[in-house]
Amino acid sequence: MVTKDDRADEDTPGGRRRSPADLLAFAVQLRRMNGEINRLVHTFASEQGLHATDVQALAAILDSSEPMTPTRLREHLGLTSGAVTACVDRLVRAGHVRRSRESADRRVVHLHYVPEAKAAARTFFRPLALATDAARAGFTAEELEAVLRFLTVLNERLGAQEAPGGHRDAPRR
Numbered sequence: 001m002v003t004k005d006d007r008a009d010e011d012t013p014g015g016r017r018r019s020p021a022d023l024l025a026f027a028v029q030l031r032r033m034n035g036e037i038n039r040l041v042h043t044f045a046s047e048q049g050l051h052a053t054d055v056q057a058l059a060a061i062l063d064s065s066e067p068m069t070p071t072r073l074r075e076h077l078g079l080t081s082g083a084v085t086a087c088v089d090r091l092v093r094a095g096h097v098r099r100s101r102e103s104a105d106r107r108v109v110h111l112h113y114v115p116e117a118k119a120a121a122r123t124f125f126r127p128l129a130l131a132t133d134a135a136r137a138g139f140t141a142e143e144l145e146a147v148l149r150f151l152t153v154l155n156e157r158l159g160a161q162e163a164p165g166g167h168r169d170a171p172r173r
Contacts, residue, residue: 037128044124049094053077057087058096058113058121067102067110096121 041055048054060076061068074084088111091097096117100110136144 040125040128044121047124048096048120050090050096051087053079053083054087054090054094054096057084057091061097061111061113062118067112069111070109073111 038052042052044050045052045055056077057073060073064072070081070084070088073079073088074081077084077087079087088097088099091111092099094117096114098112098114100112101108102110139147
């Protein structure tokens with residue numbers, strides 16, 4: 001965790017001097033944003049009778065570029081097979097997810113976010129979307145492209161990191 005005591009006044013990879021406040025300012029704002037999003041996720045989970053991990057699973061299913069399987073979900077969340085099965089069972093019981101066997105290989109299970117549940121989540125998280133849109137309104141298209149590029153690279157680098165102790169079983173995006 002970056003703190004005020006960290007000294008980040010070394011040269012950046014581009015050769016530019018970085019002030020000690022730069023990294024700290026980013027760390028503070030990223031922690032703050034993480035806390036606000038966690039607050040929303042925990043409230044949504046509680047209202048839906050879910051765990052916070054279940055909401056992470058829903059996001060993974062929603063954001064996946066290809067049909068999500070329990071195996072891919074396990075790898076993404078860094079959970080055991082049993083924990084993923086329990087998570088998916090909760091999501092199915094709560095009406096958020098359905099399982100299907102759509103491929104020629106009937107052993108392959110695909111997980112789908114139920115449209116009605118997706119609409120409920122969209123309604124709940126609408127204030128987050130509105131806040132994001134309002135914040136975006138104060139920036140130029142070029143600035144927004146830079147912010148999006150920064151977030152994309154940061155997420156890629158975080159996803160490539162090993163968990164403390166050298167383990168690869170921590171949640172990854």
